Amino acid sequence: MGMDQTFKNKAFKMVGTRPERPDGFDKVTGRARYGADFNMPGQLVGRILRSPHAHARIKSIDTSKAEALQGVKAVLTAADLPDLSDGDSGLFNTLENCMARTVARYDGHAVAAVAAVDTRTAKEALKLIKVDYEVLPHVTEIEDAIKDTAPVVRENAKAEAGLPHNIGSTIEFGHGDPETGFKNADVVIERTFKTEQSHQGYIEPHACVGNVNADGTAELWVCTQGAFGYRQDCASLLGLDVSKLRVTSSEIGGGFGGKTHVWAEPIALALSRKAGRPVKLVLSREEVFRGTGPTSATKIDVKIGVTKDGRITAGYADCYYTSGPYPSVWAELGATTAFSCYDLEHVKTIGYEVVVNRPKTAAYRAPSAPMAAFAIESVLDELAEKIGMDPLELRIKNAAKEGTQSSYGPVYGPIGFGETLAAAKNHPHLKAPLGKNQGRGIACGYWFNIGGQTCTDLNIGVDGTVTLTIGTVDVGGSRASMSLVAAEELGIPYEQVRTVVADTSSLGHNDMTEGSRGTFSSSLTTIFAARNAIEILRERAALMLGIPVDDIVWEGGEARAKGDSHGNLPALSLKEIAKAAPKTGGPIAGHSEITADGAGASFGTHICDVEVDPETGSTRVVRYTVIQDAGKAVHPDYVEGQFQGGAVQGIGWALNEEYIYGEDGRLQNPGFLDYRIPVCSDLPMIDTHIVEVPNPNHPYGVRGVGETPIVPPLAAVANAVSHAIGVRMTHIPMSPPRIVAALEAAKAG
């Protein structure tokens, strides 16, 4: 057994059940401690001054009056944050994004910060900081940014030959020859799709308390998706020793990728270092919108050809993704995932990373895939209509399966896409009648899923209860799921295991909780740690029974002597062995540290019904079903919760959510009143259907599930709206004004 991670088709006792979540009571009663709930004696209040300009050179900053204000203990500018990046452009960009150095590159870019004895004094101090700006031309829209005449967003960036200066990088994937494929098509559709920038919309704003001690040790209490990643970034930016900075993660009120990047945390630590006292920094909702990372805005040009009998002959897409001022991987991920659901002989995608004067783009749940899926799945829907084929049948006919060469290169192993399509075909939702002004859309989606560095401890107490210490943050129920896995492996009740999330001084490194890796990776290390502990339990049992360890087997939570000669020996329970531990060799623990690989890809198929008011353009989702392959659902409640949450975020993005910039390059709607995310009363119950096609690279067959559910909704809702109103919608969000405009344009011919 040991470290073998191949799938074993075992019967489960614990995995797959639905016990109560250990964090549930605290969360619904308000006792759970989030980022802003932590306080230290003598702590100061931190506040950040942000650029009111979309693009401006910082000629000078005069902090003298702020520093002189009574109650102000520290004022910070970029001058207090030396560049320690040593040629690491990624680290430099992070530093510059945390606090502008010579140029403010977007409305909301931090330019200075203060720490004061109270909020009023801190706010007053911000007003006393005088920044002399030279306002520069700005650009926020893709179409404008890729013109040769566009303002230069990154003054020192080198553009690729022949490309506009604001295209930070390009990437290309594919195989075959799309032009040949298009020649073989009976119908070819070519369209341009746009999606506006949206924010993850996590309910909990960024919050932390930073404390740097005189001896160089430091602590950070913070709401994050990865305490270890934050430790690494903060230590690198501030020149701290990694081992001297202890980062403790709080409960997390949503992250969805937005809390995989540092924003205000290095500032809190730097303020603390300067003031000599702890500093608490809590961002306002406006700051979250203006100063942290939304997803990309996109423009995607798609061309797809099909034969009359529904075989896709070729697919092509040019994918333009904004990345804020800092080029990253967003277009790359869009280009990678665009056609990943389908088995295509000829396919090509090109990604263009476009820099603009908007906040740094951050990861958002299956980053970049929803926008690409919107474009591809919309054209497939239209093609099906043109050739008179059921849109689900078109997808079934072209679905990727085991052995298919993916559009981005590798050949797929066992995947469950076909099973999700079959489940959709048989789902009652697809057969339900539609009412007046209603339309139905289906769409599919894919995400790779990843593994990564993971470390877990499993400690057995003298009473036989188990503490499992994990380093992936519990963003979606991993404490309950990991308790189930440990209980399964040890053969003990779920209630006998308590899972806690470690701080960075208590466990080895764990990568960010991102990419749907939490359950996949930490369940692997939990299984291995449990197996490690079982070996020790067997050794102790052998000592207690006075027989060789090879004669002991671990079954049903007990050590049993095997063989006829030991037939009269009693089985020893985990509790009995644990009780004797102080006299048989001391504590019993299991441990595992790995780089987890082999995360199984996850595919989903969504069905959406909407009703559109043709007069107002208002759209209501009346029924929605998510079908997705989970490999193995460890705790089905949480898997369904991920399906529902992803769908709801996608619905909000599809219908309402967008960053709106004025001519001046300033964000016009940095608040939940004007940036409207869906609430419960806006939505029907989201139906779910879990498909389980085991991941061959996990002992239980687990795949990640958190990302894929947000991939199909933009397209599923758009296809539904397009059918409801009889006009193809190509611009997300499909807000009422856009729907009314589309109807009027169609009427005008």
Place this chain on the structure above:
Amino acid sequence: MVEVKLWGALSASLGSDTGRVDIEAKTIGELLKKLVEEYPGVEPYMTRGISVSIDGVIYRDNWTKELPEGAEIYLLPRMAGG
């Protein structure tokens, strides 16, 4: 000797017309090391991060992973997530 398949932009920067190169390597770590030695143009891509797909299973950091004889090996940009 293993055959390594490359994505479009990487293939161009390595001067490969076929989208593939042959490398004498037994592990992912060895593969990446020799790739840099033989094709210096790959360095910027290494800095950004590279994943290696072996028979469809994507490895991001495991340099000790062996490259089985006859396996399908793809270089990919480093995968991330939210």
